[in-house]
Amino acid sequence: MLWWAVRGRLPLDRRAPSLRTLLTASVPLAAMALLEQAVLKLDAFVLGLRFPSEVVGTAGLAVYAVFFFPRMLADSIGRALYPALVRFGEDPPRLFDAFRVATVFLASFSVPMSFFLFVNAELAVLFLGGDRWLGAADYLRILSLVPLVRPLAMFGLELLLTRHMDRLLIAYTATNLLALGGLGLYLTSTDLGPNGMAVAGYFPLGLLFLTWGIWRLDRSGLLRLGRELLEIDGIAAALFLPIWWLIPATAAWTRFGLSAVAGLVVVAFAAWRFGSGWRRFLEGASA
Numbered sequence: 522m523l524w525w526a527v528r529g530r531l532p533l534d535r536r537a538p539s540l541r542t543l544l545t546a547s548v549p550l551a552a553m554a555l556l557e558q559a560v561l562k563l564d565a566f567v568l569g570l571r572f573p574s575e576v577v578g579t580a581g582l583a584v585y586a587v588f589f590f591p592r593m594l595a596d597s598i599g600r601a602l603y604p605a606l607v608r609f610g611e612d613p614p615r616l617f618d619a620f621r622v623a624t625v626f627l628a629s630f631s632v633p634m635s636f637f638l639f640v641n642a643e644l645a646v647l648f649l650g651g652d653r654w655l656g657a658a659d660y661l662r663i664l665s666l667v668p669l670v671r672p673l674a675m676f677g678l679e680l681l682l683t684r685h686m687d688r689l690l691i692a693y694t695a696t697n698l699l700a701l702g703g704l705g706l707y708l709t710s711t712d713l714g715p716n717g718m719a720v721a722g723y724f725p726l727g728l729l730f731l732t733w734g735i736w737r738l739d740r741s742g743l744l745r746l747g748r749e750l751l752e753i754d755g756i757a758a759a760l761f762l763p764i765w766w767l768i769p770a771t772a773a774w775t776r777f778g779l780s781a782v783a784g785l786v787v788v789a790f791a792a793w794r795f796g797s798g799w800r801r802f803l804e805g806a807s808a
Contacts, residue, residue: 549687556694557678560701561588564718567705576715579657582650583719586638587664591631595675598623602676605802606683617739620680621746622795622802625753627675629791631668632753633784636761638665640780644773663719670723672750677731680738689734697727752794757787 524533559566564584568577602623609616638645642662646654681690701721708717736743760783768776792799 549691550682553687553690553694556691556698560694560697563698563701563705564722567702567709567718568715570706571709572715575656579654580660580715580718582646582654582657583661583664586645586649586661587635587667590634591627591668591675594627594630598627599676599679601802603679603683606679610683613739614742616680616683617742618798619802620676620735621742621749622798624672624676624746625749625791625795626799626802628672628750628753629788629795632757633761633787635665635668636757637780637784638662640761640765641773641777643770644777660716660719663716664722667719667722669754671725671728673731673735674725674728677735681731681734684734684738686734689730693727693730693734695727696730697725700724700726749795753787753791756790757783760786 527533564580565577568580602619605619606616609619639662642658642665643655646657646661650657678690701724704724705718705721708721709715711717713720732743761780764776764779764783768779770776
């Protein structure tokens with residue numbers, strides 16, 4: 522449609538061999554993109570097979586709440602990260618360091634947000650949809666910590682794409698689709714009901730392929746990244762879980778206020794602990 526819109530105004534190079542090469546190289550990327558979109562919408566498809574549209578809607582609100590902020594932030598970071606990954610293609614240590622720094626930066630915000638939603642699920646759905654959507658709170662609380670088990674997913678795709686590991690990424694997305702879909706179908710048939718699909722989100726088995734691909738690039742770098750992510754997860758859990766345990770659900774605004782403070786402390790800790798690496802990455806990206 523774009524080519525048709527500029528006909529007569531923009532000269533197009535229609536050399537058939539070049540076009541065939543381009544399209545052939547793009548087929549694996551297109552397949553991976555379609556599979557990834559299917560995974561992102563999987564909750565609605567699985568729940569829609571067993572439950573009425575109201576259930577699909579409340580689950581959709583929970584999925585939106587959990588993944589909106591991480592994806593929005595990942596898109597912004599990716600605009601600096603992807604060119605850096607391409608630029609450092611011949612310098613593996615700097616390549617992996619860019620991936621590591623970006624992943625930790627994203628986790629420094631997405632991890633406290635996940636715990637915030639876990640502790641304040643009712644207020645979150647009340648804010649997003651009103652009191653008619655309070656039924657989404659249970660689904661949201663279960664799903665809220667799913668990003669913690671997928672820290673490599675956001676930028677791992679970009680990293681392996683720049684290394685042309687298309688087949689591995691297709692295996693990653695296809696396995697996720699089968700594992701999450703199959704487990705979701707099973708768990709939603711148990712006493713968990715619709716919440717079974719949220720529980721299934723903790724078992725993205727395709728991450729084994731993604732992690733293996735990253736491990737092949739830099740084993741020591743991946744171990745360092747794992748330690749840094751555990752630091753962020755640990756400090757967040759130490760701050761948020763006591764709020765959830767000790768403050769009753771009836772004191773919702775007290776939970777909210779304490780959670781906001783806890784989230785700021787996690788971000789401040791991450792900035793103190795990893796801020797110098799962030800600054801080096803941003804300065805290099807700007808240059």
